[in-house]
Amino acid sequence: MKQLLKLNEARTSLKQWLQPIRKSERSDRMQLSASKAAFRVMVLKEFSDHIRSWRFAILLAIIVLACIGSIYSAITALQAQGSGSSANSFLFLKIFTLSDGTIPQFTQFVAFLGPLMGIALGFDAVNTERSKGTLSRLISQPIYRDDFLKAKFTASLLLVSIVIFSLGFLVMGLGLIVIGFPPTPEEFIRVMLFLLMAVVYVGFWLNLSILLSVRFKQAATSALFAIAIWIFFTVFYSIIINLVSNAILPDQNGTTEEIMRYYNQMDLLSRISPAELFGDITTTLLMPNVRSLGVLTMEQVTLALESPLALGQSILLVWPQLTALVALTVICFGLSYYWFMRQEIRARS
Numbered sequence: 014m015k016q017l018l019k020l021n022e023a024r025t026s027l028k029q030w031l032q033p034i035r036k037s038e039r040s041d042r043m044q045l046s047a048s049k050a051a052f053r054v055m056v057l058k059e060f061s062d063h064i065r066s067w068r069f070a071i072l073l074a075i076i077v078l079a080c081i082g083s084i085y086s087a088i089t090a091l092q093a094q095g096s097g098s099s100a101n102s103f104l105f106l107k108i109f110t111l112s113d114g115t116i117p118q119f120t121q122f123v124a125f126l127g128p129l130m131g132i133a134l135g136f137d138a139v140n141t142e143r144s145k146g147t148l149s150r151l152i153s154q155p156i157y158r159d160d161f162l163k164a165k166f167t168a169s170l171l172l173v174s175i176v177i178f179s180l181g182f183l184v185m186g187l188g189l190i191v192i193g194f195p196p197t198p199e200e201f202i203r204v205m206l207f208l209l210m211a212v213v214y215v216g217f218w219l220n221l222s223i224l225l226s227v228r229f230k231q232a233a234t235s236a237l238f239a240i241a242i243w244i245f246f247t248v249f250y251s252i253i254i255n256l257v258s259n260a261i262l263p264d265q266n267g268t269t270e271e272i273m274r275y276y277n278q279m280d281l282l283s284r285i286s287p288a289e290l291f292g293d294i295t296t297t298l299l300m301p302n303v304r305s306l307g308v309l310t311m312e313q314v315t316l317a318l319e320s321p322l323a324l325g326q327s328i329l330l331v332w333p334q335l336t337a338l339v340a341l342t343v344i345c346f347g348l349s350y351y352w353f354m355r356q357e358i359r360a361r362s
Contacts, residue, residue, distance in 0.1 A: 052160045059168030068133050073176065076130065079122045080180050084108065086116040088191050103321065105196040106203060106299045108188040119184060120295045123177070123211050124288055125247070130176070131218030132239045134169040137232035138223045139353065144230070162353050166223060166346065173215045181208040199324050206328075207298045213338055214291040218243065220345035227349045227356070246286045254283055280306075287341060290334045297322075297331045306330065 063069050090113040091104070112118040117125075139162070181204060189195060196204070221242065225235035258279055263271045283289045293306050301321035322330070 051156050052164055055156070055161065055164035056168045056171070059164060060172060063134060063169065063172050069172070072126075072130050072133055076122070076126050076176070076180070079126060080119060080184065082116045083112065083119040083122050084184055084187050086113045087111045087118065088188075089113045091191070103200060103301055104192060105185075105188060105200045106301075108184060108192075109204070109207070110295075110299050120207075120292075120299065123180075124214070124291055124295070127177075127211060127215040128218040128243045128247075130173060131169075131215045132222045132236070132243065134172065135165070135219045135222035136226055136236040136239050138165040138169070139226045140230050140232050140235060141226075144232070158354055159350065162223075162227075162350060166220065169219050169223075170212070170216050173219065174212045177211050177215065178208050181205075181211075202324060203298050203301075203327075207295060210291065210294050210298070210335065210338070213342060214287065217287055217338060217342040217345065220342050220349065224345050224349040224352075227353045246288055250286050254279065257282065284334065284337070287338060290338045293334045294331045294338070297327050301327060303327075304330075306334075 087108045087110075090111045091107060093113065109119045185196070185204065218239070222235065222239045225238050226232070229235045229238065261275065261278070263275050284293070297303050297306065301324075304322055328335075
């Protein structure tokens, strides 16, 4: 009997000891569910704000018109190309990479106008909330700081993904009507990978603009800084590369090792630019006949087989560029996350 009483007392004490732990676990689950619900609400709110904004409508109209013009140019070039057997290899992919010379091709428009979309969606993501005084009100609610920043990025990236994939399917649909036969499975996968890489490329500029929005208090300053970086890599960086190339150009009597070293250095310098990384990825994915992105010796050219690369080999060829582009995007998001978590947030700060 005494043992039963001791056992009941032990059970009672164990329940009393476990009760605070269960309460803390229950409160943690409630906080986690509340955080997820708040994150979804913020993402939907930011997404709807972007959809209704005039700047997004103007940018979308410009991009759609440019892409329609590139499709017309590609179709004109395909019709002028004829129906030779060599021209019909990967014909569906040429809709994205071919042009008659009057209008740039689809991939060039994406590489040129995509950063503008990312900058427009992210340059005032944080500093506008701060200047209006709404940031302190949001953080005073049961909302985590990282959820606020992640919601800004997720909503903008979701909108970019919808726009990029919608344009890609529009191009494929019009090309299907003109060509008259569907793409092969490999062509479809290559196009999907290209669109995914376009989302990553625009996501880099989106993360960069969010980083500048966290760093600077004025939206105009962050916008001008982001546009200046975009113009530098789009226009001036190639000029700098040409100047460096002329400065370190080996003489005509240089050895093969010196010439190879020169071209490798030029390739390394040019791939600092995100646009160059995206261009290499686009060229390799949409042009299977591209077998190398660097300089080749005469022995390598002589022994190479004249056949397109398989999809897996094309992905392996651009894996360093793909990794570098994703790493740049992650670094920008990490820096913005670090600075935002360390900032002091006050009303009208």
